[in-house]
Amino acid sequence: MTTPPALLIAGHGIRDEAGANAFRDFVRDLARRDAGLPVAGGVVGPSPSPSLAEAVADLAGRGAERFTAVPLTLAPAGRAGAGVEAALHAALGGAEEHHPGISYSCARPLGPHPSLLDVIGRRLDEALGGPARAPGDRADVMVLLVGEGSTDPEANADVHRAARLLWEGRGYAGVETAFVSLAAPDVPSGLDRCVRLGARRIVVLPYFLFAGAAPERISRQTEGWAAAHPGIEVLSAGVIGPAEELLDLVMERYRESAADGGPSANRDHDTRPGARAHVR
Numbered sequence: 001m002t003t004p005p006a007l008l009i010a011g012h013g014i015r016d017e018a019g020a021n022a023f024r025d026f027v028r029d030l031a032r033r034d035a036g037l038p039v040a041g042g043v044v045g046p047s048p049s050p051s052l053a054e055a056v057a058d059l060a061g062r063g064a065e066r067f068t069a070v071p072l073t074l075a076p077a078g079r080a081g082a083g084v085e086a087a088l089h090a091a092l093g094g095a096e097e098h099h100p101g102i103s104y105s106c107a108r109p110l111g112p113h114p115s116l117l118d119v120i121g122r123r124l125d126e127a128l129g130g131p132a133r134a135p136g137d138r139a140d141v142m143v144l145l146v147g148e149g150s151t152d153p154e155a156n157a158d159v160h161r162a163a164r165l166l167w168e169g170r171g172y173a174g175v176e177t178a179f180v181s182l183a184a185p186d187v188p189s190g191l192d193r194c195v196r197l198g199a200r201r202i203v204v205l206p207y208f209l210f211a212g213a214a215p216e217r218i219s220r221q222t223e224g225w226a227a228a229h230p231g232i233e234v235l236s237a238g239v240i241g242p243a244e245e246l247l248d249l250v251m252e253r254y255r256e257s258a259a260d261g262g263p264s265a266n267r268d269h270d271t272r273p274g275a276r277a278h279v280r
């Protein structure tokens with residue numbers, strides 16, 4: 001019987017201690033699910049959490065020679081997701097030099113999966129005091145979905161796509177988008193737009209997996225705008241967080257990649273947009 005690969009959780013954009021703590025807790029929650037599966041988590045780029053190289057060293061030290069990396073990002077496959085995948089391949093390529101003989105596969109990013117949209121819907125219900133009792137209960141509620149923001153238009157388009165999927169069939173007056181940085185509109189401008197569209201009841205929803213500096217910034221901007229507009233009811237929703245659906249989705253991505261060797265197992269990775277990786 002073939003030993004299943006270890007699970008490597010690849011975080012991205014986790015730059016502050018609050019986000020790093022949430023990430024580490026999430027990795028521990030995953031590890032508790034299957035005591036026989038080696039699990040480690042590392043972050044691509046600067047972070048208080050362990051780096052991806054440190055996580056690979058941890059797995060290698062526990063005897064793992066094969067592992068599947070699951071990118072913990074909301075970007076779907078595409079250019080935005082490919083940027084994360086390129087950084088992941090670069091980090092894993094460097095790890096291979098220090099640990100000869102290891103092999104890996106990379107799973108698909110999480111994307112705006114239906115189960116995550118269900119969690120987001122639950123966060124909205126929590127902010128509004130409970131689930132809707134009738135179809136028209138949310139007809140006066142406008143949602144402002146706030147993403148991180150990027151210089152990559154496709155990454156920003158991903159947030160717009162999630163907003164559309166969230167709006168469909170859920171009874172809200174509308175779902176608008178805003179960004180924390182690097183893209184327009186910012187949170188105050190997004191709230192202004194909601195008012196111009198007729199909103200008198202708005203829920204600001206951070207499109208983030210974990211708590212951290214960016215969601216805190218969204219909360220502060222929301223509070224400041226609300227104080228200046230006392231005639232508008234403004235509520236703040238929570239981040240997705242370590243929900244069971246998120247844990248299940250990570251394991252789903254792990255299993256599908258582990259079953260077929262993954263879409264990018266030990267590949268020479270060409271990071272140009274639209275380029276395809278080649279198996280060694």
